[in-house]
Amino acid sequence: MVDSTCRVVDVKEISNNYRDDLKEWIDQSRARPRLVGFLANKDQSAITYAKWTQRSCEEIGIKFELRQVEREDLEEGIIEANEDRRVDGVMVYYPVFGGGHDQYIQNCVSPFKDVEGLCHTFRFNMYHNIRFIDVQKKSIIPCTPLAIVKILDHLGVYNHEFDYGDQLNGKVITVINRSEVVGRPLAALLANDGAKTYSVDLDGILQFHRGPGKQKHRVTSTDKTLKDVLPVSDVVIAGVPDKKFKVPTELLKPGVVAINFSTDRNFPDSVKEKASVFVPAIGKMTIVMLQRNLMRLYDYRRDAPFRFRFS
């Protein structure tokens, strides 16, 4: 029996609003912000993604410049772009070296130009629920987790009856993926907004929640399995890079909000029998958040001088 009430959401209906706002923002700035993307691998899908980013940037008045470099020249290229006043944002198509050296490279991007929000300053702020880097200047959040937060907001999962920072109170959310650039930050963001959050990967399930004191988010081990957490989750977000992995529909809570951010399809078609909302892909929203981060940093640099604090 197929429940026909499931709404399948094309994120375009959400991202277009943000895109229009951004276009207005850029028009008003009367400049042409410049984003530099470094491609230092031979990954064909990265090239496709880069071209897609370029088209999307040009549409709203952002100059996107793809710089293809040998990976041995990447660090030097980033440093040049950091120091070049004509460059407003720097991004890199990962993986390049893979492993720890990519994280070193992420930290070589100046926080003044880090549109991906991957340098330590922004990561630390995010994990510690430090939302501002200065008066009126919000910290930069990684694009994919931010895209998912904005989608949840649009879908009404964020409850505006509660104060800012508490709008996921009472919600249980499961995130299946705990990568350092998407799954872990996302779980932290959701916990920081008040959700009871389960973070799933092959090693097991952790609970992310807010603790007392200034370090608002806390992580604790659990011995739970998907059988425990899926039936109680109001939202299930999956990003497993494995064609074979499927979230078992029979474990989902009726009326669940299901979001897939994997390039593989982590939910089977039967998800529509259980879910109230299903978002099959989020890519367009991620690019708009990248552009939004660029415009934030663009404005910050043109504002009064300020300094990043060492965390």
Added chain:
Amino acid sequence: MVDSTCRVVDVKEISNNYRDDLKEWIDQSRARPRLVGFLANKDQSAITYAKWTQRSCEEIGIKFELRQVEREDLEEGIIEANEDRRVDGVMVYYPVFGGGHDQYIQNCVSPFKDVEGLCHTFRFNMYHNIRFIDVQKKSIIPCTPLAIVKILDHLGVYNHEFDYGDQLNGKVITVINRSEVVGRPLAALLANDGAKTYSVDLDGILQFHRGPGKQKHRVTSTDKTLKDVLPVSDVVIAGVPDKKFKVPTELLKPGVVAINFSTDRNFPDSVKEKASVFVPAIGKMTIVMLQRNLMRLYDYRRDAPFRFRFS
């Protein structure tokens, strides 16, 4: 035919000199510097190493405090230690989470207390041959690579006929291991001092050398194998965590300086037939360098205020 001229070096004969100098430094400072080590895994060898560190610290007047914490409490523990004026140095026994999150944790240690030299500021300085963080204040170098540099200096591989920073001119050195915490930094340090340096791991062999301009070190790909690089290397340094891996003696250059920093024995006994010097283990030297880094940071913090620049 065994060439009996090979000198097998117990690093104690080198580390004792540094230890005596340190003891004098500490006695003169008329304080008791405090090092905090965080143990957040159940690794029995880490516990053994921690006890060894403790004894070695107490011997020369450093207070060593081992804090055993759950890994979920590690970050908060580090932040407390960062802010605690009574703590002079912070170290962590890795791996804790493994992968990228450990590098995040490394960046949570304040550069004012980072005795292991693993935070981004120090890594960046090292790769870019930036030797000072301020007038008279040298940047902190990770302990194991630093220990090997000091051993090479003691053995006369560093040639004091050349200027500081060029004392490995004319030397070819192969480093077998390219981990982010030992092999890669070591290759960069040796290249920064003028050596032609080959860096070997399972992916292949890279050459580290100095380039022009402010980014002094450069990395280039090669299609060389051990058969190409070992016969031309004046120094071979191995740190492969694999009992089965052995550096093939028949490929070594006669008179080579051979150094093992793996807990496994990477050189077979026959190395003594080829090498002029063989250093089978370096652990004692690593601990002394840790203590030396602690004393540097201790002095820096007690000196006039200074600021770490963002790289």
